[in-house]
Amino acid sequence: MLENEFHKLEEKQEIRTTISQIRKEIKKQDSKKAFLELLQGKESMIVDFLSEEDAKTRKNTALLIGDLKLEQAKEALIAAYLNETTLYVKSAYLTALGKLDVRENLEFFKNRLQEVKNQQVPAEEQKHQGEEIRELNEIILKTEGAKKHQFTGFQMPHEMLLLTNREQREVTFSEVKEIGASVQRKAELHPLGVLVFSKEVTPFTKLRTYRELLFPIHTNERIPAMPHRAAELLWHSDLYAFLTECHEGDAPFFFRLEVKSAEPKTEFVKKLGASLEKKSDWKLANSTTDYEIEIRLIEAKDGSFVPFLKLYSMKMKRFAYRKNAIAMSIHPATAAMLMYLAKPYLKENAQILDPCCGVGTMLIERDILVPAREKYGIDIFGDAIDMARENAALAGEKINFIHRDYFDFKHDYKFDEIVTNMPVKGKKAKEDMDAFYARFFEKSKSLLAEDGIIIMYSNEVGFVKKQLRLQPCYRLIQEYTIRKKDSYCLFIIGMK
Incomplete structure (x- = not known):
């Protein structure tokens, strides 16, 4: 199979389709190694396809180079990226470069990130601009690591939700009451657990009977299942002010989105993440690997969402001993x-x-x-x-x-x-x-x-x-x- 596809490339037959098929094939065990052996000494053949007239062929070629981790194609990828005029293809070059060793090119990518952020593009192209910015961010993160923010505590009291067992919320409520009124300004049962209002966080991080500590995000209205409106409400909420109050360090804050709903919301999550980055002028950056905060949306009965924030920057050591677990382990x-x-x-x-x-x-x-x-x-x-x-x-x-x-x-x-x-x-x-x-x-x-x-x-x-x-x-x-x-x-x- 791979030999046939390889010979098609040599003969320049059905290039786009053939490259797509090769990308599928090399995902199989040992297939990548077999194809690299066929390609040995002929890597330039693949690189040459970056100059094809067809934009999708250029995109598939870049992605194949990344899949194969052809380090010798790095400079050609950068040159093709800079010369690319079709916006939806640009992120593919960056996806490929993210799989190569680009440490010596780090300053180039940092400068390029600022350039792309400052570009004014038509509304219909903003999606592709966002994809390019995300890929640039991922390259920089992968190369030098994320500059994580340090949690410093609060200047004023805030609401905290201790997410706990619904049938036995009183257990956590009893633990909270044992802390004492001098710490919490308010404590009450909530449908999802126990809601407390306090300036102090540390005493609550030591309680053992709740699963997670979340912070309510206060918006003017419930979050609708509409990405752009949802992003607007989140950005104009107290979210960013809250993050800057309790952390040292400048933007961006790297986030992930988690939507708890009856039905999967994959497309909504994808569009919301991109829209929130754009709305925040990339002060909030979506990352699947190096996130330090989680924006969680919990679906209400009417289909809207109630937003919460989880801080990974706030170290929780309650169960640090639980290094190992099996499928049936109790939480x-x-x-x-x-x-x-x-x-x-x-x-x-x-x-x-x-x-x-x-x-x-x-x-x-x-x-x-x-x-x-x-x-x-x-x-x-x-x-x-x-x-x-x-x-x-x-x-x-x-x-x-x-x-x-x-x-x-x-x-x-x-x-x-x-x-x-x-x-x-x-x-x-x-x-x-x-x-x-x-x-x-x-x-x-x-x-x-x-x-x-x-x-x-x-x-x-x-x-x-x-x-x-x-x-x-x-x-x-x-x-x-x-x-x-x-x-x-x-x-x-x-x-x-």
Whole structure:
């Protein structure tokens, strides 16, 4: 296939189509290497196609050079870029150059960026101007790295949204109240979590039961699903003033867009990013890799969006220990929230066992909240045990992790607590899960102390309740709904 396409190029047959086909082919494993071997010593043949009359051929040629990383074509690409008169092709040259070593050309690209920003182009060409500016920014970022802004704190109080579990917002609200009125000016429940109003940020970064800290962006009206109007509202909001208040350093601020909606909004996101760059005169620069802020739009019932800001410049170290995770790992904020709910039943200096420990998150959060004496984690998945050991070391936790099936585990003494995030059903049959829960409760009897408890997070409410009926040695002490939509609950179960 590649040989045929290569010979077509040699004969200059169907150049544009052939180059497009080659670009598709070399994405396959080993195909790029095979094509480079065919091309060896004949690289100038590809470079010559940058002079073709057809604009799309020039564009495809530039992109192919980038795909192949033909360093010897760098100067030819720069010359072709400068001579290009078709605006939609210009960004293709820059995409290719971004894949080459252009460190010695950095000043050229910086100067060129300012030139393009100052150009006045017709409205119908502004899209292509924006693409050119983005590619120039990406080259500069890749070559010298982003000049990240340092978060310096606030001069005045601001609203902060602690995004948390909807069914258990009161948990985070209780944590907030424990901080004290001297820090927060206002704290109230919000549909997405807890809203606080404070000049101080640090105390809230240390709370463990919320997932994310977002800052509301205040606009004159809800953000519509219209890119240009949305960009106008965002730019004329308090967004940029907020960023400059709490950061050192000059523009641009590198951002990414995140839209939370029922349906994908890919085209809207793309157009909004470009429009916001233009509207802000590139004081806000869209970047997919080196962003330091996230502008998040959460869809409301009427189809409009409520805007929030997330600051990656503000270092959050709450869960720095969680270096490793697997697909089914519990989020550390969820684990912390579960432990907070279970706190009235936890003992200091307890002996604890997690029979399905995964990467160790539940055990670590349990011990952070109420220090325990002995902690054991068991998992049948050996890689998870290795990850758990590393996570625990980073958390400064001494936990005994054992690669073993829980049903084969034996111990010299009994445990005060069994703390576990139960495995999900996945592709297992209902009968298999029923049997698993039966074995789990039966096995746990032999490992729990007389006054011991099970702290269980599960979405198999029926199987849990069934075992509580069938095995009279257990009693349900407390039950909390955690995620109503998919039936996740926290069970506090004691021995009778």
